[in-house]
Amino acid sequence: MNEMMKNFKFLLFTIFLAVSGGLQAQDESTSVRQNIFEVLQASDGAGKVIIHQDKRIENLINQKQTAKTGREATLGNGYRVQVFSSNEQRTGKVEAFKIEKEIREAFPNTGVYVNYNSPFWKVRVGDFSSVDEAQAFRNKLLEVFPDLRSQTYVVRDQIVK
Numbered sequence: 001m002n003e004m005m006k007n008f009k010f011l012l013f014t015i016f017l018a019v020s021g022g023l024q025a026q027d028e029s030t031s032v033r034q035n036i037f038e039v040l041q042a043s044d045g046a047g048k049v050i051i052h053q054d055k056r057i058e059n060l061i062n063q064k065q066t067a068k069t070g071r072e073a074t075l076g077n078g079y080r081v082q083v084f085s086s087n088e089q090r091t092g093k094v095e096a097f098k099i100e101k102e103i104r105e106a107f108p109n110t111g112v113y114v115n116y117n118s119p120f121w122k123v124r125v126g127d128f129s130s131v132d133e134a135q136a137f138r139n140k141l142l143e144v145f146p147d148l149r150s151q152t153y154v155v156r157d158q159i160v161k
Helices: 002-030 036-041 055-070 092-106 131-144 146-151
Strands: 075-086 112-117 120-128 153-160
Touching: 075 092, 075 131, 075 146, 092 112, 092 120, 120 131, 120 153, 131 146, 131 153
Parallel strands: none
Antiparallel strands: 075 120, 075 153, 112 120
């Protein structure tokens, strides 16, 4: 009897969660998207938050959101040049971001991607649709960064098209 009561309570709780989740999803789909500053300053009757800040901060955040949503990036199969991979717990992350910064400065119009897939930190460069394009970029990259030769090779990856 006690086990049956526990199962019944669990069933009621599960139904409650499903119904409330559905109502929340319906609420979110009909609402107008506001930025974080509008949400914080909105009055719900309990009080009001007033944010005193430089307007440039809000503009920068809004520009960043527009940049993310303005260009519809699609992923597809392609190639990148991997320039770094390390599973060194103490130095891998620092080294990966150092290399990313250097490559970004040398090739500002080329995507540089730092990924962490435990336990490896990897730095990959470019969005190439063919092996030949990736190999040509690898050669240019090695002219600028000859010290990376031992770790640099072309890999298949999901690229931004």
